Amino acid sequence: MAVGDRGTAGAGRPAGGSASRQATGPGATGRAASGNAPARKRASALTARGPANLTAPVVVPNTLWQAENPLAYDGGQPADITHLHEFGLTDAGRVDAARWGALQVIPANADYILDLIRANSLWPLLSGLACCAIEMMSAATSKNDMDRWGMFPFRASPRQADVLIVAGTLTTKMAGPLVRLWEQMPEPKWCVALGDCTVSGGRYKRSYSAVQGIDRVMPVDVYIPGCPPRPEGLIYGMLQLGQLVKDRRGHWSEREIGPTVPDGI
């Protein structure tokens, strides 16, 4: 169970991540380093300092692989979903109002209580993409009952959900709608990658239409590997997420986007 925690050296954070983040520039809009000219990217990265690095994606620049037929498969193209980076580069997301909601009046040392409250009522979004959705439902049904921890009811509308459980393969056609869903959820919100396909592409590493890990398009808090993981795995991951919420981590304006899994996997 890998817990992506915004680069502060933590559980499951691959060591390659931070090094490659140094290697990748501010990448003006946080774009992936192109495989065609990795050297230039490195140079610009070394000159760049400051908070931009926090929001730069972690992408291992391609120095090994060249497309056999660039006409057919054009690697090295950047993500066109970069608005999250641009938002992260601004300070707009760092305002604590989102964290406070209507309780702006309470002094800041009541924060821990709020986090306890949130950790105990995590409403998932009822959105299943593929196979793992069945196991997600199974985790909510009678045999292993997620409701015991308050991870119920599954909200149908993203406006009322706290956790986005991405259950199943994310394809390039679905990436846009899913990011839109993620943006429609109000702060504070968390994202759980359920299953190998969402963690790293899984068995669709070689596919021409699958996203190689959803952390290329949205920040992820908890990774739950498995194809598909058992319902107990999902429940364990949600409990890990609760711990992560208690530790006052996981606010996406402070998280960078980009694969936190080394690309070699």
Place this chain on the structure above:
Amino acid sequence: MSQAFRLPFRIWASLTIRDRLGLLALVMIPGVLGGAFVTAIGIAVLGPSVLDFLAANLPLVRFFVAATAILLLTVPTAFVLIYLELKVIARMNLRVGPNRVGPLGAAMSVIHGLKVLSKEDFSPSGVDVTVFTLAPVVTFLASVMTLLVIPFAPGIYGQDFNIGLLYFFAMGGLTVLGLLMAGWSSFNKYSLLGGLRSAAQIVSYEIPLTLSVVGVIILTNTMSLNGIVAAQSGSIFDWFVFKQPLAALIFFIAATAEANRTPFDMTEADSEIVAGFATEYSGMRFGFFFFAEYVNVFIVSALCATLFFGGWTAPFNWPWPATLNGFDPYSLGVLGWTAIVLVLIVGGTEVLAPLIRLAGGRSWDMSSTIWMAFAVTIVIGLGALGALGFVAFGWLRGLVWFMAKTYFFVITFVWMRATLPRIRVDQLMGFAWKWLLPASLLNLFVTATAVIILNR
């Protein structure tokens, strides 16, 4: 200027938590003392006239007090109902339900509420912000204001209108306004469909709902809910559910539709229109809708109990007199009751501790023994006081009966939600206009005829 304006904030930001608290204390202690002094002076000077004023228009004071109490009690009621629904539906689904937060997960609904309260509060792009913001308030207030006329117990009611029932239906009809505002203002087709559905549904179910009550009004010659309850006092057979069974059935069905509960929950049909009128609502705005739904359930159940099941009246004549053979519990006064309670607690502890020690053997050390005895005494004493009060005070007895009847209907609603699927819109309308309306008219006709014949 601006620097000087910002200076205090900078100082405040530079302080540590302890310094901030100390500073607050330094500022507040004189403030509190001065306030107390001024209040004392004020009471000494203005006291009599204020008391005269209050005594002069007592109903006004009573109204304000009742309104405040109702506003304060609404949200806890919603919390209780939400927890009830979570648990009961879970058990009906062969699940456990929330059991981690609080004893048996009893705090879960409160946690949900607080979490919703602390979510980011924003209005999406494209919405009509004013209407979008007002809609939840309208819905919530419309359902809360109906609580004003419900008699919880003899003497415990917000206001006793002689048109209480009319007022109730008028306020209940205001709910649809909020839902319609929500559906229209939030820039979303699902919301629009939900809002229009709720409008059509509530408007068409208002009619059988109102007509089914007219029979009761004919029988009692009053629209004041207190009067209706008083007319049912006596034995269980004075309840109107026996005199007006058809009306009771129609009222229950129409009330289910009025409260947007399954199988009539067209407005937030999850599998059709995502969350209905509340699709675009987040944070506390959604929380208002959430609470309003459950307050509606409570109100509808309370009205069912009031109109047809005798309200706060006991199902049978209470055997004992309200005063225990001449002993008037009011005569002791506060001091007397306090002394009694203290003596009971101390004495009970003294009596129980050795018994527990004997029973527990060596496994109990002294302190835990005493604490155990104290706890047992408290429990027994509270039970005894409750029983005494139940026997002695009529309002407590009425409250207990009223709540029992109300929660019976609440659990019936939850049961229906766990069991029944949702019916289609056209079936909904057809049912309202083809079956409920003629049935209620028939009931009205039969009742009127019977009254005329019997009075002659």
Place this chain on the structure above:
Amino acid sequence: MDRTLKTRLEARLGGHLRAPVYQRHDETEIRIDPGSVPEVLQTLHDTLDLRFEILADLAGVDTGEVMQVVYHLWSPMTTDWLRIVVDGISRDDPRVPSATFLWTGAEWLEREAYDMFGIVFEGNRDLRRIFMPPDYTSFPLRKDFLLPDDAARSPGAGVRHVEKPHVTVPPAEPATAIRRAPVS
């Protein structure tokens, strides 16, 4: 395999067959030209001793040199699957008459074949992309559309697979391993 079916087929549509009827296991295969698809399907569907009523499958095949469209039919009159291979469709401008006049269900199957191979079914009134986004311009299941050896190595792979418009290339270089089809 059903020997009588072979004679029946040869009797009914002898003129259209561009290869002898081929039978193996429980499958009977005939090869026809793109031009004769409508009357062959009509004959198979309507003739009383054939009655191939159920269109089991419609698949496109790219053999490297030519395109094929393969129909699988089921009939209550025989114990065999009937496979119709429409052969000799040019890769540069693949065109086949649509089967939607007989089976409405062929519409989406043809859309899929168009999406994956670029085969244009003339007569299909809704021939557009069905799986890939509408602005996608290449045809993934063609043999000159190669998967990377390891997509994970390609930076930013998959986030939005940006592709070049499909120009009608001559069969690609021998370096790109096009495996020859068993039959052509």
Place this chain on the structure above:
Amino acid sequence: MPTRPSAPRRPNARATSRAERPAPEPVASADDPRIMLDRQLGTLYEPIPPYPTRTEREGEFYSLGDGEMFLNLGPHHPATHGVLRLVLKLSGEQIVDVDPVLGYLHRGVEKICENSDYYHVIDQVDPLEYISSLFQEWPAVLAFEKLMDVQVPRRAEYIRVLSGELLRIASHTLFMGFLALDLGGLTPILYSFIERDEIVEMLAALTGARMLFNYYRIGGVNGDLNHEFMSRLGDWMSRAGKQAEANTALINENEIFVRRTRGAGVLDRATALRFGVTGGNLRASGVPFDLRRAHPYSVYPELEFNIPTRDEGDSLARYLIRVDEIRESIRIIDQCLNNMPDGPIMAKLPRLLRPRPGRAWGAVEGPRGMQGVYAISDGTDQPFRFRIHDPSFVNLQTVPALLPGNLLADTMATVASLDPVMGGIDK
């Protein structure tokens, strides 16, 4: 409803260049409904890329009459069984026309299968039919066995039938739950999941996985029946019939359920055949077409069971067909357990499979209809072409024919009664 001005559309270069297909005149760029849909859906971010030329069907669908509006159901919708997107053209709440948009789960499995060898193909096809994945492996191994002239041991065949029928029961049980859920009932889906969890745990004892069993092999099955599986199976079989009765009784006699489903989405016999619908949906329309009898493929000729058919062709009939099929499957499982032969469970096969060049088509009767695989071998260790035919894909195609005239509330009920699985539809 407040209208929002949409950004001007970018000049479309390709639309003019493509002259081969005649296109109807393009809609005014200011209110191109597709652009507005995409804005609401968020599939595209500015600038909007150019669309290819519009087809005839698109032209007639994406033009609004007066009083009509578009409604996007999905790809994220609580009741679309995955990432199906239905673009509804509504007038009020009545459905005028439907345009299903697929491909949100297109994972390119066929291409991957063509690039992986014969052993891995069986694993790769698993996630397509993710509710009953064994029925996605079965046609693949069937086609490969035809390619390689492999004779499967009878015990292996019996084990295949046994596990397959178990999974068919699980799938049908889930179908009932989902149908009830889309009609607004909360409880049946949970009871269905209790049943399904028992079965998949049982199969996990046999195959080692809960959902994506990579169990069937070319020329046999992966593992023999073990003690835990048999004990769980016996435990379950002792009350399977009663449990099925109980689950169905929860909704069968429900007046609301029957009124919602009877006469909704009627699919008559001729239309079903014209659409190539298979499986329970076809049998609910009165065509007794079941590959287990129509084209026997395993040891099914040795087993005795009925093919339930109904003539109404509405959602209720489609539901009741599943109910009857559960009983038949329980019968089949009973017979399998009774005359389960001894012997090997795998044929002798080389470690590296290089079948002779050839073509093969294998099809089995899955819970949703005919699962087919068309495989071409070119003598290497990888299939040259691997075509997957999925029944849900064909069954879902009838939605534009079933829905118009119904109400919005019937959409989900009808789609659920067709029992689609998006993994198989989008491949």
